[in-house]
Amino acid sequence: MVEPTQYEEHPFAPYVRILGKGKNGTRPFTEQEAFDSFSMILAGQVEPVQLGAYMMLMRVKEETREELVGFVRAVRNAIQIPADAPRVDLDWSSYAGKRRVLPWYLLSTLLLAQNGVRTFMHGASGHTVGRIYTRDVLGALGIAPCTSIDEACERMATENFAYLDLQYLCPRLYEIIELRPLMGLRSPVHTVARSTNPFNAPYVMQGIFHPGYRPVHQEAAMLLGEANVAVIKGEGGEIERNPDSPCLVQRVRNGVLEEEEWPAMFARRHTREDHLDVGRLGRFWRGESEEEYGEAAVIGTAAIALHLMKKAPTPEAATALAREMWQSRNRDRMQVAA
Template sequence: MNTKRNLYKDFEHPFAQFVRILGKGKNGARSLTYEEAYQAFEMILKNEVLDVQLGAFLMLLRVKEESVDELAGFVQATRDQLKFRAIDVDLDWSSYAGKRKHYPWFILSALTLAKHGHRIVMHGASGHTINRLYTEQVLEYLGYTICQNENEVASELNQHNFAYIPLEAISPTLSDLIALRNIMGLRSPIHTLSRLINPFNAKATLQAIFHPAYRSSHQQTAAKLGYVNSAVIKGEGGEFERNPDAKTLICGIRDGELYELELPKLTADRSAIEEELNLDTFKEIWLGDSQHTYGEVAVIETMAIALYTMNVADKFTQAQTLAQEYWQNHVIEFNFGLKKDTIRCLF
């Protein structure tokens, strides 16, 4: 590292300009333009940046908070470096937060949608924040393949209408950057931009945020990237999952038009936090062997948002009705159909 630094004793490193723009002081600093953000992140992805510059850059952005132009530039630079072939995908579902207080009900939403013919690709990262249950761990427990390349994604979609691919398989560089969470002590813009990459150009996208202020920036960035159907919510635990205990504001794009839709809270009192996230219990609910009042509402309502985002229903109330039918059909199939024993064989 010192050798690399010494190369720049007599002239400025080309990345220094971007650190300077962000860190020039209260009166001199500004956000990056779209073009500057694109160029800066392209250099990061190509490993043309020193570690000390990268740390300063990410933390300056974290303090300032990323602008729409910055996010769009970062995401587009990432998308332009991805070499995935075209795959027919209905819904891109990002999953980067992990769960701590409640089960990952959104996973059952996605799997139920897939069982009813909707082609879904989910992507995420695991382990970047301690003491959380991550999607990859849950899917492996339920017997699903963790895809490592686009061919496996295509195969899983053709077999199950659902595929999960970790960020590490999409972009090892982004995966390394998101893992800095436990070194920096803070999340960085990587947690935000990873949710927006839509690696297989799905027709619709879902992103969840934890801090409400990011709803609008995600929505506007998705629009700037040309996504015509998208939804952003403050999801339970930071995952794309409707929390029945709170109002849910959807900041969406529908046929290219931005909209907001606020959904009311569905419970009178705050639901109890799970004492333990026992995956045996979670699997029993998926197989129809057990029931969970809070969980089933979360599954159905999350499905409804996804269906509305995919333009499967013209009105949200229609999406809710269809989601309810999907879940009831799923339970009936597992309880009385021939597929139940077949599904059990997967475990």
């Protein structure tokens, strides 16, 4: 009698099978399956080949809002935030990097911080060739990026702003993002990382590059119980309003889905830059140079945050408030000193 082959299936194999069972057999994860499978990934309980298959199958399929909710819950469980962490007002993700325009959004966040908005910025660096990233630009401006959650807490308590790279916020998630050059494609972790909001800030700004991801972020945020979130197709994928074009802001506002289009701030488009000289950011902040596009980007981006946070009742009022903040900024503040 010939005995049938016996083997023990890996505990993660069923999740790969759900995603890859063929054209008619595959299906999305439930929220719980997404949570369980991503928890195993973050705990290092999967083989490299399984991780690669999982990520690329998910990339082809594209994540649903329920899957995104499960993934985010798993990541939040993996991040240890101190019990005495300071209250954070605004969560700001920065994962895309810039290629054609300077990162003016950094001045928006520093402007908000100078006006009492405690902002936590998190991101990842270097995963896409030809882009400059927040961590490196901040360093060039004399603002040291944090290297631990504890340091980020201290910085926010004293300066109302901290940037922490994903490498220190969630090392396992950072390792997966760093697979992009190997895979040749982004993976769902870019979407997940943007949505993490580890300090449970009551207001969240998110920037995306592909418009199709906007409602996924918006709807997942609502399912996660986040009452006030703004999602925009930002310049280069960062949270930065392009003042040359209308900006559709899709929001969760007081727990309700809504959207609003902010008009272009200029009648003509500006020429893109051949070289990104980050020193211009500091010179512009100090008033040593003028930047028509940059000023509009800084004010316009800050205005979206101010409107989200209910500090102004209309987009027009929010823009006027942001402009007033910009004109009265502390130009000598050492945060933008290089």
